[in-house]
Amino acid sequence: MRLINLTQLSAIELDECRNKHPKHALIEKVQTLGLPTRKSEAYRYVEVEPLLRETYEYAEFAPKPIVYGEKIIIEDGYVTTAPKGIRVYYSDFDDVNMNHYDPLYFLGHLLSPKVIMIEIDGDSDIELLHRFTKSNTLISYRIVIKNQTNRHASIYEYFESKNAQNSLILYGYDIMVTQDSTLGIIKNQTINDNAYNMVASHNVKVGKQASMMLKTFDFGDSSALQLLNIELDTHAMVDTGHLLYLLGHAKRGTVSKIVHKGEHTHSTQEAKNILDDGARGIFDALIKVEQSAKYTKTRQNSKAILLGEGSFMVAKPQLEIYIDELEASHGSTTGQLNNNQLFYLQSRGISKIEARKMLIIAFANTLIETIRDGRQQEKIQKSFEEAFYKKDLS
Amino acid sequence: MENKQIDTVVAGDYKLGFEVDIETDTVEAGLDENTIAFISQKKEEPKWMLKLRLKAFERWKKMSEPHWAHLDYEPIDYQAISYFSAPKTAPSSLDEVDPKILEAYKKLGIPLDEQKQLQGIAVDAVFDSVSVKTTYSEELNKHGIIFCSISEAIREHPELIKKYMFSVVPMSDNYFAALNSAVFTDGTFVYIPKGVRCPMELSTYFRINALNTGQFERTLIVADEGSYVSYNEGCSAPTRDEHQLHAAVVELITMKDAEIKYSTIQNWYPGDATGKGGIYNFVTKRGLCQGENSKISWTQVETGSAITWKYPSCILKGDNSVGEFYSVAVTTLAQQADTGTKMIHLGKNTSSTIVSKGISAMKGQNTYRGLVKIASSAKGARNHSECDSLLIGSECGAHTFPYLESKDTQGQIEHEASTSKISDEQLFYLRQRGINEEDAVSMIVHGFCKEVFSQLPMEYAVEAKALLNLTLEGSVG
């Protein structure tokens, strides 16, 4: 165990990265992009700078043996358990996307001498638990997911922590959705009482005729940020979205870039944001349609409800388009519960508090109900309600 | 439709690209304290103004050129620009204005004589660095309205200038505003006294004529309590191979119950299809709704310039104040535009409307960038934005970057945007009725822009339509 300070990166000794891009290339990338500050566009609305300035404990790369279990468990960055039928192992990785916009994506790779490789054979539904047990520690790990052509797989990920205060967790996926396959990821993450700090930075390539679904559900009173970079090959589809239910002074949300590269690509992105107390919701989403991506269809939408006096929504739905053969639209609304609806319910004898609850739950459900798997849907519903009823709405 | 055909339809020749051959007094290229002192002296400015200019210059030197916009251009050499050019003979009445200048304005369709006065429009014409003629001043004087060049205002109305200049756009607000604050050469000042409804449209026409000059005009409009004014500006420049810089600043202030309607028809030379030549149009425009129930409305039709970087903004400070932004931006050839607005809601029940229509053709790149910010003090604030893009051809680009920030639990922000091309179906329908392809395209484009054109005063709506046709129709047949 030793100490690490990310602002003095070049001065610290790191394990040599054993991938195609040697350590210095990644360091260079981090340096040219610069560690995120308040002025970095992607990190403008979260306070990441103080987190990066901290000095953390940092352990040498030391994986433990993996035992069989029902689900994949990653504890403090190391796999402890994995189910049969799925190959989970540590590997070198030579496919870092050198065009990613996020410096912490490169930093994550720089700090991960090996990646956790998850190879999904056939049609599978996988549960993935991230567990954090160390405080004041920098926990950094990268996960690579590969699936098989013509197969359908889904991953349900969730998070647990115990005594992980003041730790900074940098993790993220590099996903290649193989040609003609489908992959779904559902994230369920409630963070309360500043249990840990997290920045998740993902890189997704969706292959020809492949389809990806990525829905994230973020609840609680603490901050975190996820960043997505998604590229679509010919006839690829992506359906992404987030639901935020935030309390206290949580600052959470999604920064994303979806790039349409191939013809006939489709993307939809939908954000629902429920913000109470002094919480801040972030939807900073760019859709880029390159000249090669004829016949693209893309739709982007963010809806926010501000409930608390200090709550704050930042919506930046962005379209960057270099072709005329396409259909593109986006929209964003920020407002309150609909007074007419509230009144209607009250006129039927429902109390104002109850009516508010009903409408908030209904708003959240529109996204929760897009989860096809019934069990997963139930779990998300439960997490939402736990977060929701924790708050006294009167 | 074949792309080639569309290109001929959309690449209208620049019709205002003539150069006027008149004797000018142009200062050597370059920028330092001496240049600024020279400008100030030429303008017969009081000392305090020179001091302010030099202060702005000091700040500018410490700043760097911003590059966050979605624009791509060669670096500007600020030492290669001449910061002052004036017709040699300074006119004191219409009769004394160089006939060639009058003729130039006639060509532009801006007669500075009786004709315009009959239309009930007061005109201030800025030719390169100086205001050549302000019409109708006497009639306006009767109402206590001040409508004069900014240089004259600095000399004649120092108390108003000291109070309001830099109050909305501080001198170090941004790189180009700082540069303007140091070297602004002319522009227009308008003051509408309490309770006065300005009886006519006010108008300024800007023209860059001399070679290698920049134009740095500064406009300041103050509408006192309960007053109203509709102000229009138009711009053009000769066809040149070099890029020319236009860095203007416009400040608007409305007091309680006052309203300013500000319309722009911008037709600077756009450069050619390869991106050679054309005006760099880097402009800071901002309005402050200081008083309750006040209103500022920006309407712009942007067809010219090689590069446009401007965001006419409203700071809605007074309770119930209203901000509006209506924009048509056309980019064809190799033009790039990064334009939009900022609506900053501070007062209670403030409301804003944004309607932006972007048209991109050929290699044009059109970016809408808008910020809507509702502060927690702005209880009950409302915004509605609509940003639509029309794409013509497969090499152009349309980009929409709205920033929507709300801290108000009673407020409402709505943003909608769509991007589409001219639909084959619409085009076919019109053609089936016997309307030729070119007219059909123009008809659809006009329809697309209608909501914005309807905001312009009648005479300018006609001008804007004609201009759009010039830009879009061009040289078929």
Place this chain on the structure above:
Amino acid sequence: MILDIKNLHAKIGDKEILKGLNLSLEKGKVHAIMGPNGAGKSTLSKAIVGHYDVEITAGDISYKGKSLLELSPEERALEGIFMSFQNPVEVPGVNNAYFLRTALNAKRIHDGKEELNAAQFLRLMREHLTALGMKPDMVSRSLNEGFSGGEKKRNEILQMLILEPDVIILDEIDSGLDIDALKAVSEGINQMKDEKRSFLVITHYSRILDYLKPDYIHVLKDGKILKTAGVDLVEKLESEGYDWIKDEL
């Protein structure tokens, strides 16, 4: 013979829809085309007006003795061919009256007549609006934007009345119309009938044919006209469908 279609083969995308279609429209007559879904009825009308979807691979369409195939859609319109669209497209911001005056004046210039000024045109348009039972605000609204189904169809008929074409193609003019609208539309059409003009009525239902009283019924199936007969055929088609019709050739 005003319009003569010979051995027409046409594709949409990669699919051949019309496979050697022959059809002649006589001056002053009403021709109805009936046929099952997917038979090629809409493709035929699109081929006549030069729609971008349709590629003609063989055969010819001649109009008043000249081939149409090389003419642009607007040239065909100016020559007097009018199509009432099944689903008229909405064109936001383009004023209905302005559009129609532009179209009419294009035609008048083509015919060597003087253009109508705004006042003359509005008088003409208002007369027709009243006759068709349309609201006066049709003058100021945007072309087809936010129109109900019935309003769109009436607006097509309005254009037809004003443009006074020689060949009128009515593509499913009766779809989505209630009985009152159907009557108004039919009256508008009947008003246009004279010895020089021909109609091509494409429809699924016999209802409109009761009003329009066609002279000929053509059955279009599998990309060809398989049968031509008098109006009596309608009843048989209504009761027995199209299956019994085989290629008579």
